[in-house]
Amino acid sequence: MNHPDTTLLSAxxxxxxxxxxxxxxxxxxxxxxxCSELLADFRxxxxxxxxxxxxxxxxxxxxxxxxxxxxxxxxxxxxxxxxRLHPRVPEKGRGSRRGIFLTVPWAVAAGLVLALFSGFMGxxxxxxxxxxxxxxSGKGPTEAGATWVSLVGQAKPELAPAAEEVARxxxxxxxxxxxxxxxxVGVLEKNLEAIDRAIRESLAALEEDPGNRxxxxxxxxxxxxxxxYLRDAxxxxxxxx
Amino acid sequence: MNPILAFVLLMAPAVSAGDTxxxxxxxxxxxxxxxxxxxxxxxxxxxxxxAQGESKSDYRFRTTRSGNDLVFRPSRGSDEEEGIRVTxxxxxxxxxxxxxxxxxxxxxxxxxxxxSLEGDVGLTNLSGSLDVYTAEGEIIANGLTxxxxxxxxxxxxxxxxxxxxxxxxxxxxxxxxxxxxSRRISAKGTGGEIEFTGRMLDGGQYTFLTHEGDVFLRLxxxxxxxxxxxxxxxxxxxxxxxxxxxxxSGEGIQFRTGEGGTRLQVETFSGEVRIRRLEEGRVERPxxxxx
Amino acid sequence: xxxxxxxxxxxxxxxxxxxxxxxxxxxxxxxxxxYSLTVRMAGPEWAEDLTQEVFIRAWSKLGTFRGxxxxxxxxxxxxxxxxxxxxxxxxRREKRQHPESDVLDRMHSRPERPGVALDLEAxxxxxxxxxxxxxVLYEVEGYPHDxxxxxxxxxxxxxxxxxxxxxxxxxxxxxx
Numbered sequence: 012m013n014h015p016d017t018t019l020l021s022a023x024x025x026x027x028x029x030x031x032x033x034x035x036x037x038x039x040x041x042x043x044x045x046c047s048e049l050l051a052d053f054r055x056x057x058x059x060x061x062x063x064x065x066x067x068x069x070x071x072x073x074x075x076x077x078x079x080x081x082x083x084x085x086x087x088x089x090x091x092x093x094x095r096l097h098p099r100v101p102e103k104g105r106g107s108r109r110g111i112f113l114t115v116p117w118a119v120a121a122g123l124v125l126a127l128f129s130g131f132m133g134x135x136x137x138x139x140x141x142x143x144x145x146x147x148s149g150k151g152p153t154e155a156g157a158t159w160v161s162l163v164g165q166a167k168p169e170l171a172p173a174a175e176e177v178a179r180x181x182x183x184x185x186x187x188x189x190x191x192x193x194x195x196v197g198v199l200e201k202n203l204e205a206i207d208r209a210i211r212e213s214l215a216a217l218e219e220d221p222g223n224r225x226x227x228x229x230x231x232x233x234x235x236x237x238x239x240y241l242r243d244a245x246x247x248x249x250x251x252x
Numbered sequence: 253m254n255p256i257l258a259f260v261l262l263m264a265p266a267v268s269a270g271d272t273x274x275x276x277x278x279x280x281x282x283x284x285x286x287x288x289x290x291x292x293x294x295x296x297x298x299x300x301x302x303a304q305g306e307s308k309s310d311y312r313f314r315t316t317r318s319g320n321d322l323v324f325r326p327s328r329g330s331d332e333e334e335g336i337r338v339t340x341x342x343x344x345x346x347x348x349x350x351x352x353x354x355x356x357x358x359x360x361x362x363x364x365x366x367x368s369l370e371g372d373v374g375l376t377n378l379s380g381s382l383d384v385y386t387a388e389g390e391i392i393a394n395g396l397t398x399x400x401x402x403x404x405x406x407x408x409x410x411x412x413x414x415x416x417x418x419x420x421x422x423x424x425x426x427x428x429x430x431x432x433x434s435r436r437i438s439a440k441g442t443g444g445e446i447e448f449t450g451r452m453l454d455g456g457q458y459t460f461l462t463h464e465g466d467v468f469l470r471l472x473x474x475x476x477x478x479x480x481x482x483x484x485x486x487x488x489x490x491x492x493x494x495x496x497x498x499x500x501s502g503e504g505i506q507f508r509t510g511e512g513g514t515r516l517q518v519e520t521f522s523g524e525v526r527i528r529r530l531e532e533g534r535v536e537r538p539x540x541x542x543x
Numbered sequence: 544x545x546x547x548x549x550x551x552x553x554x555x556x557x558x559x560x561x562x563x564x565x566x567x568x569x570x571x572x573x574x575x576x577x578y579s580l581t582v583r584m585a586g587p588e589w590a591e592d593l594t595q596e597v598f599i600r601a602w603s604k605l606g607t608f609r610g611x612x613x614x615x616x617x618x619x620x621x622x623x624x625x626x627x628x629x630x631x632x633x634x635r636r637e638k639r640q641h642p643e644s645d646v647l648d649r650m651h652s653r654p655e656r657p658g659v660a661l662d663l664e665a666x667x668x669x670x671x672x673x674x675x676x677x678x679v680l681y682e683v684e685g686y687p688h689d690x691x692x693x694x695x696x697x698x699x700x701x702x703x704x705x706x707x708x709x710x711x712x713x714x715x716x717x718x719x
Binding site for chain 2 (some may be wrong): 195198199201202205206209213216220226229240243244246
C-alpha cells in the first residue's frame, strides 16, 4: 500500500483537501498504523498549541510605555501638527470617503481647508505626478511568475511589459543559481522576498483603492526595483575568470 | 625602487610577484580583481603603484598591464584567502571586484567602481564619480565631494560629511545621511529606515523613497521646502509650519515651508515621515534609532 | 484584569481621544496575549522591547482604528506586523553580538539532554524562523494561510509547507 506524502496528512488535518482526496486519505488511515499515529501527533500538537497559556511579562512594562506615549502626546496624534495620511476606505457602492483625518497646522486659511476637502486641490495635485515609462518588454512569463505578473497587469496594464521582463530575469537567475554559493543565494532570496512583499502589499492596497495614483506609481517603482535588483544579481553570476 | 624590476614587470604580461612597484601614467585604470580578503587602496604623490599582500608581505599575485589597464589579481590556481594593499597616485581610476572582498578606498580623484558580493565597503575623501554595489555588505562613506551611486542588498549605507551628489539605494538596510552639504540626494530603501541629518541647500533636490521604512529628516534651519509627501498608510509630522497646497486622502500632501525653493519628495507605503528642527551644532540621535 | 466588550469599546474611544488612563486599561487587558505572541515569534530576549513597541505604536495609530474588527484583532495584527518588520533588525543585532554562532544552528539544534522531550513552548523556540512564524500564526493565533502569506510575504503554498515542516520538527522535539 502506498503511503501518501506526509504533507497530505497536514492538508487533511487542515481541511484543505477535496472530498475525494480526503476520502482516499481516510481509506489509507484505516489501514496504516504509522500514518494514523502521525496524524494523531499532529492533532495533539494542535490541541496543545490552542491551549497554550498566555505568559505575563516578567516586569511591569507600563511605566516605560507611559513615558513614551507622553512624549508622543506632546505632538501626535491629537496635536494640530500632525497630518494623518489615511487610506480611503471604500463603502459599498465605492468611492465615498470616510473619516479623512487631516489637521493642517497654523498658516492655513479656512478657505484653503475647505478647498482641500472638496477635492479641488486634489485634482491640481494629481496632475503633477510624474509617470515613468515601463521598460522594454521581455519574453513570456514563467509559470510561477505568471501569477504575480498577471496581477500586476490587471492592476496597471501599462506595467505588464515591465513585469514580464522582471519575470524573465527571475528565470535567468534561477537557471544560474548553481553558479552562486548558497550564502549568496540565501541573501538574494531574502532581499527578493522583501521586494516581493512590497509588490504584494501594493497590489493588495490597489485592490482596495483602485485608481489611487500614488499606489500605482508605488507599484511601478516596486516592480522596477525588482528588475534592477535582478539585473545586479545577474551581474554577480560571472563565468569563472 | 629598482627600475630594472619595474621594467621587467612592464615587459612580462603576467608576473607573480610579492611587493611590487609599477610606473603609472595619467589616464591609467587600476583593476583589483578576485581577492578573497581585504582590499585597501590609498594614495601617495608618486607616479607609481605599489602593491603587496594585505597581511602577508610575501603573498604572490599576478600583475598585468595592457594599455591603460593595470590589473592585479591572485595567482592562477591560488585559493589563498588574502587581500591586497595598493598605494597609487590619486589621479588614476579604480575598479575593484570580488566575491568576499572587504574594500577600503581613500583619497582618489577619479572614477571608482566597486562590485563586491559579500564585503563591507569603506569610502573616504573621494572626489570623483563613484559606482559601488555590494550584495551583502555595508557601505560607509566620509568626505565624498564628487558624485556617488551606492547600492547594497542587505547592508546599511552611511554617508557623512560629504557634498557629493548622491544616489543611494538598499533593499533591507538602513540609510543614514549625516552632515551633508549636497545639492542632490536620492535615497531609496524597501524595508529599512532613512535618516537625514543636516542642511538642505536652497535650490537643491532631495528624494526619499521607502516601502515600509520610516523617513526621519532632521534639518538645520532655515528650511524652505516645496515638498510632496506621498503615503498610503503613513503619518506625517513636522516641526516647521506647513502650508498645504494640495491633499488627497490615501495619496499625499503637497506643501511649502518658509520661502520654498528647495524640492523635497518623500514617498512611503506605510512608514512614518517626520521632519524635525535641528539646532545648529547639536547632534543627537533620536531614541527610537538606538541599538 | 478584564474588560467587557462595552468597556473596551468605550476605552478605545477615550484612548483615541488622548486619555492615557483608558489606554492603560487596554494595555493591562491585552498585555499577556501580546507578550506571549512576541515570545513565541521572536524569543524571550526580544519580547519585552517588542511588547513595549507594540503598545507605543498602537497608541499613535489609534486614530486609524476603524472599528470594523475588534480592537484586540486590530492590536494583534499590528503586533504581528511589527514583529515581522523588526525581524531584520533582530537578525543584524544577533549577528553583531554573536558573530561566530549561526543563529539558525542555535535554534534547531537538538535539546541538551537527548531522550528528554521538550515542552511545546520550548520546542517552538527552536523551530527554524519561517516555520516558527507560520506555526505560531496558524496554530496558536488562528490566522488562515492566505493572511499569513500576505503578512509574511510568502505564498499560501509556502505557508502550508512551512506549517507541515513545523509539525514534523515539533513532533521530533516533543517525543522522548
